[in-house]
Structures are given as C-alpha cells and as structure tokens.
Amino acid sequence: MDKPLELCVSNNNQESPMSFCLAFPVQAIVASCGHQSLSWLSESLNQFENLKWQSASYEDQHLVKDKSNFNLVLLVLPSEEVEAEKALAYAANFDCDIILVGHDTPQNILRLAFQYDVSDFIPSSSQSNELFSSLEKVSNRLVKNADLAPVVAIINGKAGSGASFLSASLADVVSQREGSDLALLDMDLHHGTLAHILGCDAKYSICDVLGTIEDLDEIALKSTMTKNGNLSLLAAKPFELLTLDEEVDFNRIKELIWKYRQFYKQVILDFSRGPEDWNCDLLLNATILIVTQQNIMHLRQTKDLIFQLTKNMGIASEQINLVVNRYNKNSNIKLSDIKEALGISSISTVINDYKLSNECVDLGKPLTEVARKQKIVTDVRFLADKFLPISSEQDKTGTTFWKRLLGN
Secondary structure, three states: OOOOOOOOOOOOOOOOOOOOEEEEEEEEEEEEOOOOOOHHHHHHHOOOEEEEEEEEEOOOOHHHHHHHHOOEEEEEOOOOHHHHHHHHHHHHOOOOEEEEEEOOOOHHHHHHHHHHOOOEEEEOOOOHHHHHHHHHHHHHHHHHHOOOOOEEEEEEOOOOOOHHHHHHHHHHHHHOOOOOOEEEEEOOOOOOOHHHHOOOOOOOEHHHHHOOHHHOOHHHHHHOOEEEOOEEEEEOOOOHHHOOOOOOOHHHHHHHHHHHHHHOOEEEEEEOOOOOOOOHHHHHHOEEEEEEOOOHHHHHHHHHHHHHHHHHOOOOHHHEEEEEEEEOOOOOOOHHHHHHHHOOOOEEEEEOOHHHHHHHHHHOOOHHHHOOOOHHHHHHHHHHHHHOOHHHHOOOOOOOHHHHHOOO
C-alpha cells in the first residue's frame, strides 16, 4: 500500500480491576489449633480463583492419610514453642509447600519454623494482595513442574473469519500424527458447528460435562467425547444456552479445562464467538490464534479484539498470533501493513481456497479426507508444526499430583 493502514478503534482506557487468579489449581489445608476463628483468613482465601481449601486441626491426623490430594498447607502458627513444634510436624507430613501465617510471632518460633523448609511467612495483618502474592509463587512453581497439555485457542477477529473451520482442520491435521491424543472443545454455545464440520454425531456438550464435573475421572471424561482416531471432540449444541433444563455452573469451566490438559496431549478451543463472560479467563493460559482477513472491516474488529485482550484482560501481545485466512498475495493489503496496523508481530497465512473449504463444511468431512496435496493442507500443517509441535506429544508417565487428585 502507498500509505500506512489506519484503523479507527474504540477509545477505551479503562482497565479491569485486579484479578486474584492462580495460574495452577491449588488444593490447600488451612491448619490451626482447631478452636480459633478463621473468618479473617477465609475472607481473603475465598477471593482467590483456582484455590480450594479446607480447614483442619493439627491435632487431628485423619487428613494426613490423603496427603497426596493436597499441594499446600497454610499453617496458622502458634506462638508457644511446644504447640508450634507440634503444628509444624503436622504440616511437614503433607510433603508439600508450607506457608506460615502468624500474629506477633516470637523470633524463637520463627527460627524453629524455618528449620522445616517453609515457603513463606505472612503476618496475619497482611492484605489480600500480600497473601495472594505468596500463594501465586507456589502456584507458579507448580505450573513449571506440571505435566499439562498445551492449549491453543482460536478466535474470530470478526464473525465469519473462519475460526471454526480452522479449529476443526488444525485438530484434524494434528490428530493424523502418530501418538497424538488431542481434545477439541467447541466453545460456541450459540451455533455449535464443529460436530457437523467433522461429520460427528456428538452425544454430549460442555454444559452436560460441567453438570457432572465432580464425577469426572479420566475414564468418565473420555467417555463423554466423540472420538475419531486420535481426535476427541466435545461438541456444543445449537442454541444450547436457551434450552438448558437446569442451571449450569460456568464458574467451573477452568477446572474442567485443567482436566482436559491432564488427560490429553493437546487441547484446542474453538472460540469462534470470541471471548464471553463465562469463558474469557481460559485465554489467560492459552496460545491465542486470531483469525482475520484482508479487508478493512475484518482488521478494524480484529484490532478492537486485540485491545480487549491486551488492555482489559492483561494478556501479553507475545501470546497472540494472527492467522490471515483466505490469504491473497495480490491483495492491496499486505502482511506488513497488517502487522503495523494491529501491533502483532507473529503472523501466518492460510490460502484462499473457498471452494475446498466450502466443500468440507457442506459434506461434513474433515480437511484431510477431502484434500490431499492442496496448498491449504500445507498451510494448516504449518500452523500445527508452529503452535502444536511434535515435542509436545511426548508420553506422559508417572503418577502426578493431578492424576491422584482426579481419581487415577
């Protein structure tokens, strides 16, 4: 183009309030002498997402038998030495991180406490953000040590850009690899097109699964999926939110995705409707592919979406990747123009093969069943190699915390 591509976007400088969301699910015991009120502590803990906790007395040993179900002990530390030693010995039995909470704790008790290799000490007068900061360090360490599948979320920059077709095609291509084990989830509870695109007769949806999340171990979870080779689909039903028989607790969607990340090697989320109130937090821990096209309206709405993700949700621009669908190298809008206008450096293309993609959708057949050597297959395979590389498909072995926690 002769001059830079200029896009008008909404002028919204408001930022979201601070979110207390842990990167990795923490299952904690809050241990105390058993007869003191913990309301001052529980008020803070109940603000934190991805944290489950239960109180216990360090006089009672029954939870120690289930110590593999926990990855943190929050110990309300007594100020009397004999009691403190008893409490610390109790906490040490769980073989996990220990955070101490104390009130005017004497120096001799602190010296004793740090012989037990505790992770942190928090005064009981601390604000919620200080307590969260301590828990966040534990959560971040758990993320580094966890064996969890990568998540790719594919979003339409503008409705109709092709996110659902690319979600289905990317999942199809990745699932052809030997040893692949991929979960594809349809997050579009309005149209729910993935089952048709892939030619599947799906029996269950996200709403069905969320309603039974307490009972979902690996076998139960996988039994709800529609399987085709190495690809497992959790579909959505058209207009599902308008036809629910009972209320669904969408607050548990992140817990559900953690289970998929535990039990599969790759996870793809079809966000074709864009981020919504019930699912937007899933983008925080995902590689994001925004599907757009080479015209001003698509790019303008894509820029609005990027603003929402980066400014209002706090997602780093490095986490966001552009996919220019129906790419035409002869278009007046070049890739360099798109990079400059949208401020995203990672950009890939999928060739304009409307006839082939339309045939896949009309026939309800995956891309690799209809196409063989066409350029569009090469482009989708490039996306697979870039965002879901083969190295992410290594076998998962050993009994991890999450396998124990989720019933394996």
